[in-house]
Amino acid sequence: MPDDDGSLVRMAASGHGAAFSDLLRRHGQAIHAYLARRGGRDAADDLLSEVFLRAYAARRNYDQRWPDARPWLYGIARNVLREYWRKASVADLGGSQVGQPSASDDPWPDVDARLDAAAQVPELRRALSKLAPGDRAVLLLVTWEGLTPAEVAVALGIPAGTARSRLHRARAGMRLSLGEGSAPRAAASYQEA
Amino acid sequence: MDALTVLGQLGEVKPADPAVLDAALERLEAAIGQDTRLPRTTARAVRRRPWLVTTAVAAVAVSAAAAAFVAVTLLDRPAVPARSAGAGPATHDKSVTGPAGFAGVTSSGPRAIAAVLTAFSTNADDILAVTKTMRGDFGTLGKTTSWLWPVQGARGSTVRTRTLTLTLGGARQMGQWLTSTVSTVTQSAADGTCAAIFARPRILSSSATGVPGTLTAVNYLRHWWARGAVTVQAATVPSAAALRACLTSGQWSVTGRGVLHGTRVVELATPGGGERLWVSAATFLPVRLVSSGPHVDTISFAFRFLPPTAANEALLATPSPPAGFRRLRY
Numbered sequence: 001m002p003d004d005d006g007s008l009v010r011m012a013a014s015g016h017g018a019a020f021s022d023l024l025r026r027h028g029q030a031i032h033a034y035l036a037r038r039g040g041r042d043a044a045d046d047l048l049s050e051v052f053l054r055a056y057a058a059r060r061n062y063d064q065r066w067p068d069a070r071p072w073l074y075g076i077a078r079n080v081l082r083e084y085w086r087k088a089s090v091a092d093l094g095g096s097q098v099g100q101p102s103a104s105d106d107p108w109p110d111v112d113a114r115l116d117a118a119a120q121v122p123e124l125r126r127a128l129s130k131l132a133p134g135d136r137a138v139l140l141l142v143t144w145e146g147l148t149p150a151e152v153a154v155a156l157g158i159p160a161g162t163a164r165s166r167l168h169r170a171r172a173g174m175r176l177s178l179g180e181g182s183a184p185r186a187a188a189s190y191q192e193a
Numbered sequence: 194m195d196a197l198t199v200l201g202q203l204g205e206v207k208p209a210d211p212a213v214l215d216a217a218l219e220r221l222e223a224a225i226g227q228d229t230r231l232p233r234t235t236a237r238a239v240r241r242r243p244w245l246v247t248t249a250v251a252a253v254a255v256s257a258a259a260a261a262f263v264a265v266t267l268l269d270r271p272a273v274p275a276r277s278a279g280a281g282p283a284t285h286d287k288s289v290t291g292p293a294g295f296a297g298v299t300s301s302g303p304r305a306i307a308a309v310l311t312a313f314s315t316n317a318d319d320i321l322a323v324t325k326t327m328r329g330d331f332g333t334l335g336k337t338t339s340w341l342w343p344v345q346g347a348r349g350s351t352v353r354t355r356t357l358t359l360t361l362g363g364a365r366q367m368g369q370w371l372t373s374t375v376s377t378v379t380q381s382a383a384d385g386t387c388a389a390i391f392a393r394p395r396i397l398s399s400s401a402t403g404v405p406g407t408l409t410a411v412n413y414l415r416h417w418w419a420r421g422a423v424t425v426q427a428a429t430v431p432s433a434a435a436l437r438a439c440l441t442s443g444q445w446s447v448t449g450r451g452v453l454h455g456t457r458v459v460e461l462a463t464p465g466g467g468e469r470l471w472v473s474a475a476t477f478l479p480v481r482l483v484s485s486g487p488h489v490d491t492i493s494f495a496f497r498f499l500p501p502t503a504a505n506e507a508l509l510a511t512p513s514p515p516a517g518f519r520r521l522r523y
Contacts, residue, residue, distance in 0.1 A: 017222075020221070020225070024217075024221065028209065028217065029208055032209035032213065033206045033208075033209070036206045040360075041206070041207070042364070044209065045210070048209070048213060048214070048217040049217035052217050052218065053221060056221060124200060128200070140204070143197060143200050143204060144200075144201065144204030
């Protein structure tokens with residue numbers, strides 16, 4: 001099996017569909033983790049196959065110069081999540097405290113719910129909530145998925161320079177909100193009884 | 194440890210179940226017509242949601258509905274059989290006629306709806322159990338079961354509700370037990386929209402106008418619970434009044450008669466078939482309601498009217514805090 005993802009995608013695009021399965025088997029865990037961090041584990045279980053199908057359908061759009069397919073796959077996963085949130089929000093079951101789909105394309109409410117579980121870090125939660133959605137998306141792709149700014153640019157479909165500036169702004173915003181070197185303290189909006 | 198390091202740790206997740214990956218790959222392979230020699234035996238043995246990997250749309254719908262119904266049934270099986278049947282497609286049987294005393298009802302939509310409302314009154318002391326399932330392009334998007342007791346209380350009387358939100362896999366996600374009083378606010382909560390009824394109670398800020406009550410919440414996934422006095426958005430309080438309002442707001446006509454899970458039913462529909470309702474031909478209690486919209490394919494409701502026996506009342510009993518769960522305050 002070729003080491004670089006570009007070769008696998010090229011093989012798939014030329015009719016060797018099994019190569020694409022190899023590619024997705026290689027990155028399946030990472031894509032599932034991306035989905036789980038933002039939509040919860042159950043949503044990730046259900047949406048993973050949709051990401052795979054969308055990726056296969058879009059295989060000819062892959063820039064074969066990209067050695068790592070993860071950013072491209074994250075971008076597809078992001079679109080699948082946005083559709084999931086948008087559709088789910090139409091028939092919102094109500095509630096704002098747990099991992100319900102949000103009312104917009106912004107996955108923040110789900111991320112918020114995730115952080116909510118760790119009630120010991122409300123300051124971190126508030127600081128993240130203050131970031132612009134685009135800045136937050138870049139920060140979480142770097143912090144949670146381990147992408148470089150250039151890879152984030154691929155995932156979000158933005159210029160690399162924009163990704164870098166958003167990351168800089170997000171980090172600065174977090175430091176400003178939290179105070180340089182401060183550690184998260186006890187709960188605020190949710191108080192431990 | 195700085196905040197960004199903490200943020201990174203919060204992003205740690207458990208690896209996906211290999212069966213989930215296998216199922217996703219199988220679905221992909223079905224699409225591309227390839228066989229990459231997966232460990233199919235393992236995948237098939239432990240796969241959690243088989244309807245997501247089948248390519249037949251009809252099979253998807255049947256599997257999802259069955260799984261939702263089975264999940265709820267396993268979680269909270271009523272001690273006494275319900276007075277109306279569960280979810281599922283009706284088989285049409287044109288020989289069925291209306292119940293005695295309802296002459297002409299089964300050929301007139303408005304009269305049928307009037308009979309339904311009368312049935313609510315005659316079963317006012319029952320416990321109403323409603324399973325709400327939302328389905329979209331990706332399969333089931335959400336499931337909630339609500340219990341409400343009594344079905345129709347006098348103004349100022351106590352009404353108890355329980356709402357159980359299930360994960361897409363059918364596991365318990367969130368339970369909410371709300372005790373409030375019947376008020377004029379809840380009586381007009383539905384806004385005439387059937388799709389929106391029987392949502393999950395949503396807490397408002399203390400200054401907002403809503404329904405005051407005592408809410409106990411248990412988050413089974415995140416292992417916390419909370420209990421306290423809250424104000425709940427009126428439209429999100431599970432309410433038979435909301436169901437009555439949505440039924441009376443629609444222009445229903447009788448479209449058929451048949452048998453649904455052994456229960457003879459009358460089928461009604463709104464113009465264009467956007468909403469369809471099946472009511473028991475014997476009691477005229479609603480059995481099933483399906484609402485279709487442009488964004489979410491189907492929202493279905495399965496209704497059960499349970500007699501208020503001690504065992505059934507226990508379905509609404511506020512639970513003790515689960516061991517090991519952290520308590521949060523609203």
